[in-house]
Amino acid sequence: MTARHPFSFLVHPRTRLSEDLSRVWRPLGRVPDGVYDTALRRLPLAPVTMAGIEIGGERVGHVVLVPFGARHLLQAPAEGRARVARAVDRAVRLGSGTVGLGALTATVTGGGVALRDRTDIGVTNGNAFTAATVDSQARHLLESLPWASERHVAVVGATGSVGTAVARLLARDGAVGRLTLVARAAPRLEALAADVGRAVPTLTSTDVAAAANADLVILLTASADCVLAPEHLAPNALVLDATQPRNTSPDLLTQRPDVTVVDGGVVDIPSLRIVGGDIGLPHGRAYACFAETALLALSGHRGHFSIGAPGLDLVDRTRDLAAGLAHLGFVPAPPTSFGRPIEDAVPALSAVPAVPQPSAVAA
Structure with a gap:
C-alpha cells in the first residue's frame, strides 16, 4: 500500500x-x-x-x-x-x-x-461508498421492522449514479421482495428495470406517487426542494433520505406522524x-x-x-x-432523523448495522 x-x-x-x-x-x-x-x-x-x-x-x-x-x-x-x-x-x-x-x-x-x-x-x-452505506442501512431497516413483510422498496431517483447502484445491490441477492424504481428519464428507467428485473419483480414510474405502496422509500434525488409529500407514503412507511440538500422536510413528520424519516448515507x-x-x-x-x-x-x-x-x-x-x-470506524452511524436519535420512537432502529462484506456476485 x-x-x-x-x-x-x-x-x-x-x-x-x-x-x-x-x-x-x-x-x-x-x-x-x-x-x-x-x-x-x-x-x-x-x-x-x-x-x-x-x-x-x-x-x-x-x-x-x-x-x-x-x-x-x-x-x-x-x-x-x-x-x-x-x-x-x-x-x-x-x-x-x-x-x-x-x-x-x-x-x-x-x-x-x-x-x-x-x-x-x-x-x-x-x-x-454512499451506495454501500445506503444499501447497508436499507437492509438493516428491512430486517428490523416487522411491518415490512413484503420488503417492498421504492428507490426514488433510481437512474442517478447512487440510485442505480443501490437498486442493483438490493436486487443481486434477493434482499428485497419487490422494487419500484422512480425517475424522470423513462428510457434509462426501463433499461435499469430490465437489468434488475431478472432478479426481483420490478415496476417503474416517472411519478413519485408510485412509492405510495412501499414499506421503505429510499430517496436519492438531486433537487434543491422537498420531493416527498404526505400522500406519497404508505401507512407506517419508512423513508431513508440520503440527499444533500435533503429532499424531505421536518414538516412531513407533523403531517404524517406514522412515518419515520431516517437520515441516509451518514x-x-x-x-x-x-x-x-x-x-x-x-x-x-x-x-x-x-x-x-x-x-x-x-x-x-x-x-x-x-x-x-x-x-x-x-x-x-x-x-x-x-x-x-x-x-477508525467507517461504518453506518446509529440512525437519526433530522439529526436526532430515533431509538425512542422506533426501538428496532437503535442497533448499529455492520457493513456487509462484498458479495461474490459479479456486477
Whole structure:
C-alpha cells in the first residue's frame, strides 16, 4: 500500500444560505438569504478553505467551500462547473492528492466526468461508498421492522449514479421482495428495470406517487426542494433520505406522524474532527461521500476513483477499504432523523448495522 496523502472535500451552501455560511464564520448568519442569493450569482467569488480535517488525531485534509448555492448549481450548471474547477485548483494548491465532490458539486460535473482529464489530482464523487452505506442501512431497516413483510422498496431517483447502484445491490441477492424504481428519464428507467428485473419483480414510474405502496422509500434525488409529500407514503412507511440538500422536510413528520424519516448515507468515524468550521454534522460523523474521499487518502489510493456511475465492483472495493480501516470506524452511524436519535420512537432502529462484506456476485 502506498503512503497516505492529504485530501480535500468540496462543499457548497445548500438552500438556507445564511445558515450554511454561518458555518464558515458565525456573523455571516446575520445576512439575509436574498443578499447572498444575489452576491453568489453575480460576484466572481473565490473558493474558501473553510476548515481543516483531523482523523485519529492527525491533520489529514481540508474542507473547501464552493461559493455557489444548491439552486445556483442546478440553474446555472456551466457556471457551477467553472466554480467547482476553481475549487479543485485550490485543493491542488493545498497539497491534496485526492478531492471529493460533495453534494451537488458531483451532480453539476456529471459525477466528476467533467474533471476526468485532470492529472494533477485524483477525483472521486463519493457515490460508491454512499451506495454501500445506503444499501447497508436499507437492509438493516428491512430486517428490523416487522411491518415490512413484503420488503417492498421504492428507490426514488433510481437512474442517478447512487440510485442505480443501490437498486442493483438490493436486487443481486434477493434482499428485497419487490422494487419500484422512480425517475424522470423513462428510457434509462426501463433499461435499469430490465437489468434488475431478472432478479426481483420490478415496476417503474416517472411519478413519485408510485412509492405510495412501499414499506421503505429510499430517496436519492438531486433537487434543491422537498420531493416527498404526505400522500406519497404508505401507512407506517419508512423513508431513508440520503440527499444533500435533503429532499424531505421536518414538516412531513407533523403531517404524517406514522412515518419515520431516517437520515441516509451518514457514517461513523469517531475520531473525526472538523477544525475551524462545520459541515452540518457533529464530530465523529460524516456523509458517506466524505468518508469515501478519506478512505482513498488514508489507504494511499492515487488517481481517480468513482467517476460517473460506480459499478458494483467499485462499491465492493470501498467496503474492502473500510474493512482495512475498521479501527477508525467507517461504518453506518446509529440512525437519526433530522439529526436526532430515533431509538425512542422506533426501538428496532437503535442497533448499529455492520457493513456487509462484498458479495461474490459479479456486477
